[in-house]
Amino acid sequence: MARVRVVRWAWAVLAGLCALATCEVQQQCPPRGEISPCQCSVKKNGLDILCEFTDQQHISNAMGVLKGKSLVIFYLKLRHNNLRKLPGFVFLGLDIRHLTIHNSSLSVVEEASLSSIGKMLTQLDVSQNSLTSVPSAAYKNLHQLLILNMNHNKIGSLHAKAFEGLDTLEILTLYENKITSIDAEAFTGLEKKLKRLNLGGNGLTSVPQKALSILDTLKKLEMQENRLTEIREGDFEGLRNLDSLGLAHNKLTEVPSRVFSHLSLLNSLEMDGNSIVYIDEDAFAGLEENLQYLRLGDNNIHTIPTNALRRLHRLRHLDLRSNNISFIAEDAFAGFGDSITFLNLQKNDIKSLPALAFENLNSLETLNLQNNKLMHIPEEIMEPIVDTLRVVDIMDNPLMCDCELQWYKNWLKSLRDKDDEMMQKKRTVCMMNHEHREYSLQNLPLEKMQCVIKPFESGTSKAVGIKAQSAVGLLLLTYMIY
Template sequence: MARVWAWSRSVRGWTLAICVAALCALVTTEVQQQCPPRSEISPCSCQVKKNGLDILCEFTDQQHINDAMSVLKGKSLVIFYLKLRHNNLRKLTGFVFLGLDIHHLTIHNSSLSVVEEASLSSIGKMLTQLDVSQNSLTQVPSAAFKNLHHLLILNMNHNKINSLHAKAFQGLDTLEILTLYENKIANVDPEAFVGLEKKLKRLNLGGNGLTVVPQKSLVILDMLKKLEMQENRISEINEGDFEGLRNLDSLGLAHNKLRTVPSRVFSHLTLLNSLELDGNNIDTIDKDAFAGLEENLQYLRLGDNNIHTIPTEALKRLHRLRHLDLRANNISFIAEDAFAGFGDSITFLNLQKNDIRSLNGMIFENLNSLETLNLQNNKLMHIPEDVMEPILDTLRVVDIMDNPLLCDCELQWYKNWLRNPKDKDDEMMQKKRTVCTMQHEHREYSLQSLPLDKMKCKIKSYENSAYSAATRQAGVLETSLLLSICVLIGQLAIAS
């Protein structure tokens, strides 16, 4: 029995050794893969990469590319990257890649306008990424794409596609990323994305001619995580436009022609984390505009619009909001309760390039987590210390540059806050040259070197500022310790 067991262990050992040797042979084969001589594939060039060859053909024509492909066909090579850039390649002919093992194919800026049906079919089992950006395609070459059953990424940016026809991407059932940025798309057939519903996670329709959200075509994409429709001509969004996109995490509607954000327009997007509405003409935001986004929305961009007041009523329900961008609007006044009810989670607040003339009361009192405050390029002449005091403990960056600040004793808070090293982004603050003007001298002073003596200011110790936060905590502990000692001494005295 022992002899049989020993023989069995020996066989297992030999089997393991053979497997290891086979693996080593495979690795060696991969490592030993070599580029063909440059003279054989000129004007193309070749480099050996970890996963295969990286072949680049640029500034040449169709015949030279066809010749180079013919040379490569007989060599059993793994071509991880084939990049055809800046060429005169108006047509991708049938079977041009027959016999080649290509994983990533780029045909960029090569005047490509025709992709024949059989041009890509032979590499459909290997190809995972296809980039045909910056060419002259006027429609999606569906027949050529239908056999690319392992494709993960398709980049068709910067072409001349004016519409997406029904079942334009059928067959691409593994596709996860589709980008169609900067085409001329104005019409999207309701069945344009049929076949993509299983895997598609990111869709970029930005930089086109859309005037409405193509709701009927999008509704099937329930796996979609990111939808980009920036830089279109969408003038109106309505409740139901985003129905079906139940897994959407990020929505980009920047730089369209929106004027209003109506009630419950995003109510189906309960998992939405980021919403970009900047660069529109928005002047009205309904109080229920963000209904449905309560649990997950953290990033909201409303900059470069025509908003006149902070839309408190609409924002109140967003109790997880961290990043609020309201730059470049027409806000001139901040109400004392502007951030009441929702400001506790905000870490980033951008109010630069507005028309804010004064800061009064306890407007920042609810911003208990604020780390970055940008008030650059407003009309502020004074920034009182009592307004800033509630947020000095948490602030890491504060930008008050490009305001017509007057040098006064109230600005001591800034100078002392800069001295406090606690959690501050010193590198960022070093780049900011913040100045105020001494009126009677007609001279500018840096807030870091504010001449408090010359201004006859009462120098403050800032015992209640961020600088003393740690000191206060230590003081509490010290007092508690002393009280404990006193109690112990009292007990000893009674006992004796």
Template sequence: MSVAVRGALLVVLWICMWVGTAGQNVAQCPPDSDITPCACSCKKNGLDVMCEFTDPHHINKAMAALKERPNEVIFYLKLRHNSLHKLPRFVFLGLDIRHLTIHNSSLSVIEESSLSSIGKGLTQLDLSQNLLSAIPSVALRDLHHLLILNLNHNRITSLHSRAFEGLDTLEILSLYENKITSIDEDAFKGVDKKLKRLNLGGNALTRIPTEALSKLDSLKKLEMQENDISFIKEGDFEGLRNLDSLGLAHNHLKEVPARVFSHITLLNSLELDGNNIAHIDREAFYGLEENLQYLRLGDNNIHSIPNNALRPLHRLRHLDLRANNITVIPEDAFTGYGDSITFLNLQKNDIKVLPAMAFENLNSLETLNLQNNKLTHIPEEIMEPIVDTLKVVDITDNPLVCDCELRWFRDWLRNLRDKDDEMMQKKRTICTVPNEHREFNLQNLPLDKMNCVGKNLERTSSGAATLGVIITGFGLAAIAAGASMQHRWRPL
């Protein structure tokens, strides 16, 4: 390459670099002395400013320094753990803020014009863990580009009519851990077309606020866990036609009545754990047949697997029945819907015996949890239909007897060891040798301790060695029998 050509290429490269640099808007923080005790750093999308454990005077000083750079984008402004009882008027005037957090700062009053000046750019607002007693509707109404509003851990007691009016683009609203007892039927007027996720958990609601919720026809996820709801009925969820996930865990429900979810036919996940449910109507899950995949019924008062109610759910993948009072698994417990289940949790029940055909229909099962029951024997023939698909089996904390019926589990663990399954290897499955009254770790127990006399051929992952011996023996016996028959029936 000639010197002239090389020089021309260097000039072109320099021009490209200069143009690229000139086109970039490089964010710059104010000098540290101007914003101390606040701190500022430059991120890809703009400035990241944090003020912690300080007071309004220093916060105002930092905001004034930032206003001297009017073209800078403040991507994150975090005001945390401060003494900021009142958010002053126009405190953010002249600033371009995208994500604003005022967290754990004793905030109880937000002036009408405190936030209006940043309405064109603000997309996320976090006012969690403060002292707000009502929705600051007037201060919020100009935030026309807000996507996420977090009001968790405040002291809000009710949601008044049009509480969120003006938040035209809001998609996520979280009100977890307030003191809400009532919700006006027009509370969500103005956000009903865009809202996709609503968290009302950790409040004091005693019933489903159907009139208010029914207008949220775009809602995908509704969380109402940890309230005081004691009953649900058909029609409670009418209008929520696009709902994908419903959380009702840790309320005071005693039953799941017929057709209560019939209006939310697109529901994929349903959480009913941590209630006091004793009765599930056979039509409880009517309408959920085509889409429900995740069902949590743990920590209730269920005495038997509600197979009549579950049978129509032929797409069910995850079934959690832990910590109930289930004593028996019927042989048809999973008939009709078990083929799609990949996760089954039966831990912390009172199951003593597994029937021969218990898992016959669970053709896709990958995780089985039988921990902390009262099982003494788990024979191989019971596990045979599922042992090839299982990736996790937990049978710890059962009074297991160390006998040859558990050999399948020992061999199954050894096969997993080749796949480096750390979680299963860390679990210590204990069994007791009857004559010795001692506990042993089943993973390392010799076959003679399991009374596998005459059955001590080590199995491979496919059982090929054992199968080969059986086939060979059968073949030799057949040949011998054939020769004998030929000799016996040879024509004269």
């Protein structure tokens, strides 16, 4: 009898230790027939349950079988079902960590449907359903939730305290709904942890400044594909930790003075696909220290906004593709070009390049001039950047074959450890006017054009030459002194 007590005591201690150490229990799927038409597989962290193309009754039956078995359901995926309503207590007795209810016509989530799994659930995906509002009452007990995906629903507005209770939430995505209004208190309760908010693909006509202003932990805000017609100074006040802002594909026509002045930590700004004509010279005030990625492609900009860009001395990536730029000033990149590694000017109306166009682009690695109206690209223009370039795209320009283009042929030979393979595949051609024939720039007929063939000097050989010249100069100076 005493021995039995000792054994029981040992098991009790072991169970207690496992509870404290969260011991891994070997998970096993129930017999397939018991949860059919749902399927089960064993993953490292628990079970993966998939229920597809079925209805509420079959799902409820499967959940009933799984109850009370001390199983960890790491993934429960309910996809492509007829599940218009998520009934109360449907998950009672289950330990679910990631729940997906996708493309299942869901329009009603009862208040008690998720409360029983609120202490375990970390991710909830109810995308591509028929929700017309945020089911706040059902969400309020999800105190461990990190990610909430409500993309592709029919939500028209966000009411006050819509997400109250989700104080651990870090990512909230509401892409492709029908949101036209957001209450000033809509995000109350999210200010402690929220890092990413996606409001893209909705019908917003202005920035919901009051609602956003409390989100001082937010790192990424996506508002692309809305109907924003203007942005104003103060619209982003309060978002002091924002790292990335997406405003692409709206209806903006100008970037006014100091509109981003509160976003001193902003690293990436996307404004492509608008109708921007005017950029104030103080438009990017406040972004001096951190902005590195700026996308202004697919707008109606007629000239490089040098005065506005000049303060951005850390800018690395500048995209101005598909605008109406026809002229580049010699000082277009002066004051901010030292750090640029990527410059995209493709699909503009550029007819010529001034001699000093790229003089300040000392770090440039990728230059895209594709699909412009360039007939000549002289070597003197490319000389300041040719040693740092890894990619240069000058395809789809009406280039005339001339001796000045041999810089391109020599540059290709020098790539070696750069993106050689990709560049070799590009078919860049020029036209020999009197022959009415195209030639690849890799095979320029230099002899036929009676060119003086210039050996290409790589950055290394140039550096050696400079050192040699310096050494000779030093010897002459020494000789003169003595």
